[in-house]
Amino acid sequence: MSIVTRLLFTEKRAHPSQEPDEWLVKLLGGRTAAGVDVTVDGSLASTAVYACIRILAETVASLPLILYRRLPRGRERATNHRLYPLLHDLPNPEMTSMELRETLMGHLAGWGNCFAEIEYDGAGRVRALWPLPVDKMQVRRVGGQLLYVVNVSSGAAQVLPAERVWHIKGMGNDGVVGYSPIRKAMEAIGLALATQEYGARFFGNGARAGVVLEHPGLLSDDAYDRLKNSWEMRHQGLEQSHRVAILEEGMKIEQIGVPPDEAQFLETRKFQVTEIARLFRIPPHMLADLDRATFSNIEQQSIEFVTYTLSPWLVRWEQSIYRALLTERERTEFYAEHLVNALLRGDTPSRFQAYAQGRQNGWLSANEIREMENMNPVDGGDVYLVPLNMVPADSVGEPPPQPAPAAGDEDQRSLDHRPPAAGAEQRAARVANLVKARQGLKRSYRRLIDEAAGRVVRREVADVRRAVSKYLGKRDAFQLATWLKQFYAEHREFWVRQMLPVLLSYADAVGSSVADELGGDPKTAEDIRAFLDAYAAALSRREAGSSQMQLQDLLDNALQAGEDPEPILNQRLDEWDEKRAGKVTTRETVAMMGACTVAFYKLAGVVRHRWVTVGDSCAYCQGLDGTVVGIEKFFIEAGADFQPAGADRPLNSSYSVGHAPAHDGCDCLTMADVG
Numbered sequence: 294m295s296i297v298t299r300l301l302f303t304e305k306r307a308h309p310s311q312e313p314d315e316w317l318v319k320l321l322g323g324r325t326a327a328g329v330d331v332t333v334d335g336s337l338a339s340t341a342v343y344a345c346i347r348i349l350a351e352t353v354a355s356l357p358l359i360l361y362r363r364l365p366r367g368r369e370r371a372t373n374h375r376l377y378p379l380l381h382d383l384p385n386p387e388m389t390s391m392e393l394r395e396t397l398m399g400h401l402a403g404w405g406n407c408f409a410e411i412e413y414d415g416a417g418r419v420r421a422l423w424p425l426p427v428d429k430m431q432v433r434r435v436g437g438q439l440l441y442v443v444n445v446s447s448g449a450a451q452v453l454p455a456e457r458v459w460h461i462k463g464m465g466n467d468g469v470v471g472y473s474p475i476r477k478a479m480e481a482i483g484l485a486l487a488t489q490e491y492g493a494r495f496f497g498n499g500a501r502a503g504v505v506l507e508h509p510g511l512l513s514d515d516a517y518d519r520l521k522n523s524w525e526m527r528h529q530g531l532e533q534s535h536r537v538a539i540l541e542e543g544m545k546i547e548q549i550g551v552p553p554d555e556a557q558f559l560e561t562r563k564f565q566v567t568e569i570a571r572l573f574r575i576p577p578h579m580l581a582d583l584d585r586a587t588f589s590n591i592e593q594q595s596i597e598f599v600t601y602t603l604s605p606w607l608v609r610w611e612q613s614i615y616r617a618l619l620t621e622r623e624r625t626e627f628y629a630e631h632l633v634n635a636l637l638r639g640d641t642p643s644r645f646q647a648y649a650q651g652r653q654n655g656w657l658s659a660n661e662i663r664e665m666e667n668m669n670p671v672d673g674g675d676v677y678l679v680p681l682n683m684v685p686a687d688s689v690g691e692p693p694p695q696p697a698p699a700a701g702d703e704d705q706r707s708l709d710h711r712p713p714a715a716g717a718e719q720r721a722a723r724v725a726n727l728v729k730a731r732q733g734l735k736r737s738y739r740r741l742i743d744e745a746a747g748r749v750v751r752r753e754v755a756d757v758r759r760a761v762s763k764y765l766g767k768r769d770a771f772q773l774a775t776w777l778k779q780f781y782a783e784h785r786e787f788w789v790r791q792m793l794p795v796l797l798s799y800a801d802a803v804g805s806s807v808a809d810e811l812g813g814d815p816k817t818a819e820d821i822r823a824f825l826d827a828y829a830a831a832l833s834r835r836e837a838g839s840s841q842m843q844l845q846d847l848l849d850n851a852l853q854a855g856e857d858p859e860p861i862l863n864q865r866l867d868e869w870d871e872k873r874a875g876k877v878t879t880r881e882t883v884a885m886m887g888a889c890t891v892a893f894y895k896l897a898g899v900v901r902h903r904w905v906t907v908g909d910s911c912a913y914c915q916g917l918d919g920t921v922v923g924i925e926k927f928f929i930e931a932g933a934d935f936q937p938a939g940a941d942r943p944l945n946s947s948y949s950v951g952h953a954p955a956h957d958g959c960d961c962l963t964m965a966d967v968g
Contacts, residue, residue, distance in 0.1 A: 333473065350394075358630075375419060380614070401471075404473050405463040410453065478572045567582065646794070648662045648798065649802070652798075660675050735882050735886055738798075738799050749791050797822075821893065883959060886962070901921050902921070910960075912938070912939035917929075
């Protein structure tokens with residue numbers, strides 16, 4: 294559209310009246326075989342039709358609609374373009390983007406067409422978009438040009454050229470107007486409305502029209518009228534149903550109608566819901582029809598809803614914007630697109646596994662992943678990594694470090710206590726690089742572990758605090774103890790749901806690091822999935838069991854001492870809220886690394902591994918440094934007293950130590966002993 298043409302049509306926009314346009318009512322209305330008149334507006338009396346149109350309208354309208362600018366490499370949001378705020382925020386002074394698009398999509402889903410008037414400023418640029426009532430529009434072709442006729446008052450109309458109207462049309466036979474889905478499915482919708490009306494009348498009547506009163510004699514007209522009026526007065530209507538009927542003078546009652554259940558009334562109504570869902574291609578479970586839905590297939594049906602139902606509508610919108618709202622010059626640079634990522638999000642484990650693959654293969658950065666999870670960016674999160682050694686992508690191809698690490702550098706010192714052999718310097722440098730890479734992995738995953746543990750602890754503290762207030766406020770310690778037992782049985786599953794995705798991602802990274810160390814192909818979490826499931830289950834039992842035991846002991850001790858247990862329990866919850874997640878993070882960052890490393894060593898056939906002390910270590914870790922054991926053995930046996938030189942007392946572990954940590958705060962590693 295030229296600027297001159299736009300300038301010719303900057304007059305006051307049309308304000309259609311609300312009077313119906315008879316030609317369109319006739320076009321889209323009609324009487325069905327079920328005896329019901331079906332129009333677009335009338336069809337909304339069917340809850341299934343209304344729900345389908347509402348689902349489409351609200352879903353499409355709620356998706357962010359973004360105008361993009363093409364770049365030589367990639368794209369960017371065209372926030373400086375005048376059309377961007379109209380599509381994304383406020384299309385006109387009276388409506389939000391959600392309201393305008395919801396209205397238009399509702400028209401499009403029901404009528405097969407929607408119309409909006411384009412208001413231009415003095416420079417011929419789009420200034421506002423105003424919805425036009427679809428039932429007052431006519432599309433005509435005059436002299437080869439499309440014109441849109443809007444009924445503005447009874448007997449009057451305003452003609453708008455095609456340049457002034459944004460017309461989105463559904464499937465049709467001429468490319469000018471789309472079919473109305475309601476018109477094409479009149480009989481199915483009519484049957485749904487008919488069964489709905491029949492059910493309403495059945496309950497409203499109550500006297501059941503199929504009932505006959507039989508009298509052995511001949512009734513006079515007055516007696517007939519009295520009997521009829523008396524029966525209807527006592528038994529007609531929902532409030533009078535099921536009342537006792539007393540018959541006199543040998544009268545009998547006979548039912549000649551067919552009850553709704555025998556006529557498969559309910560089955561018909563349910564089938565019509567499926568029919569209407571089929572018309573709009575809406576998954577039945579979204580209409581609360583769960584007969585064929587399961588917890589395993591609803592997620593897939595929801596994804597298919599986006600792929601097969603929403604996607605065609607979204608493409609219609611986007612291409613219509615391209616055609617009607619952008620100039621010919623702008624089309625080479627700009628385009629509109631909906632953001633549907635939120636609708637396609639899978640469950641937590643699936644998302645985290647996908648993120649791990651993207652992160653390790655170098656096409657996702659930490660900040661990009663955090664943005665998709667609605668989290669703020671972190672410093673250093675824009676670095677892309679590559680597989681195996683997980684080094685920054687921009688450092689690939691640099692020469693390997695030559696000299697052995699300088700003495701006194703605790704993170705990179707030589708960890709081989711045996712006499713130097715040929716290539717000892719190269720081997721020391723390689724070991725130091727592996728240690729550095731694994732320490733980097735720990736730092737990278739510490740934040741993810743902390744966030745997952747934080748979610749679990751916050752939920753635990755909030756729920757337990759409410760239960761303490763509820764039950765101890767009533768002085769009912771027994772009910773609180775019962776609640777704690779039930780809660781922590783379920784809370785173990787919550788630990789697994791939150792920690793397992795992080796563990797799977799962490800294991801993938803460790804598998805690549807082990808492959809780099811051993812020189813083989815990288816392994817993934819799926820290769821040791823059974824072990825990881827068992828690890829997550831053990832972690833959940835340990836944490837939930839410890840919490841339950843602590844709270845129960847505090848409760849019992851307070852009651853035995855005659856003290857009020859509520860402030861004592863709340864004090865422990867305050868401590869958990871402040872420190873618990875951090876303690877879990879410190880331990881599990883090291884423990885997950887050690888457990889996954891040993892699992893991958895076993896998978897690769899490694900028979901021995903060596904304890905590696907890192908950083909400023911204590912006397913116990915220094916005593917373990919360089920110790921080599923079989924892959925199935927332990928560095929410290931459960932219950933054994935371990936007191937190396939420099940330790941002021943023995944370390945007695947309640948469990949066997951097969952990998953780090955040996956104690957709280959330990960940050961050591963193990964590495965394969967292949968020398």
